[in-house]
Amino acid sequence: GAVVSQHPSRVICKSGTSVKIECRSLDFQATTMFWYRQFPKKSLMLMATSNEGSKATYEQGVEKDKFLINHASLTLSTLTVTSAHPEDSSFYICSAPGLAGSYEQYFGPGTRLTVT
Amino acid sequence: GQSLEQPSEVTAVEGAIVQINCTYQTSGFYGLSWYQQHDGGAPTFLSYNALDGLEETGRFSSFLSRSDSYGYLLLQELQMKDSASYFCAVRDRWSGNTPLVFGKGTRLSVIA
Numbered sequence: 001g002a003v004v005s006q007h008p009s010r011v012i013c014k015s016g017t018s019v020k021i022e023c024r025s026l027d028f029q030a031t032t033m034f035w036y037r038q039f040p041k042k043s044l045m046l047m048a049t050s051n052e053g054s055k056a057t058y059e060q061g062v063e064k065d066k067f068l069i070n071h072a073s074l075t076l077s078t079l080t081v082t083s084a085h086p087e088d089s090s091f092y093i094c095s096a097p098g099l100a101g102s103y104e105q106y107f108g109p110g111t112r113l114t115v116t
Numbered sequence: 117g118q119s120l121e122q123p124s125e126v127t128a129v130e131g132a133i134v135q136i137n138c139t140y141q142t143s144g145f146y147g148l149s150w151y152q153q154h155d156g157g158a159p160t161f162l163s164y165n166a167l168d169g170l171e172e173t174g175r176f177s178s179f180l181s182r183s184d185s186y187g188y189l190l191l192q193e194l195q196m197k198d199s200a201s202y203f204c205a206v207r208d209r210w211s212g213n214t215p216l217v218f219g220k221g222t223r224l225s226v227i228a
Binding site: 032034041042043044046049051091093095097103104105107108109110112 | 219
């Protein structure tokens, strides 16, 4: 199956700083990537859909100025958490849709963000 | 929008069979998927049902009834490593830009 990587896997930052999370499709091109957020023992909540060459589409209630998404190339999407606060501490997971006609969605290993 | 309901927790004995139910409400429906997630890990795909009936993949089976907006995941011969969270998920459109929407997840604990 297709492989999606994320970096870093864990990050600890101080309040007020910004953190960038990278998501890469390793063996395929992804014009679209999805960003999810997951709190402990909770579901995956879709934050936004990242589109190569155009603006991301954010879900209702997600602050686009706080969670900056850039889809720089066909294999890279980044999520930047700006001016992070402790309540932003969460597990962030990116995902890419499967190849044309596929019903599967491929997930990265996730990034654990802790804001102190 | 979409909503999916599944039990929050299930406990079962090693070697037994367990069924995790999922009911959904969507504006459109393009299949019901099941994903497994171990603590701290990424979701991994288990199965997909587009049509009514049972799909079997090894110890795992998944069932769908579109008329009832209902599906379930059946895990047989439970092993300790099956302890994880299980999510049902749907898409309401069929396009590459449509993300999966997940249920709240069912935490399965397998005990000896």
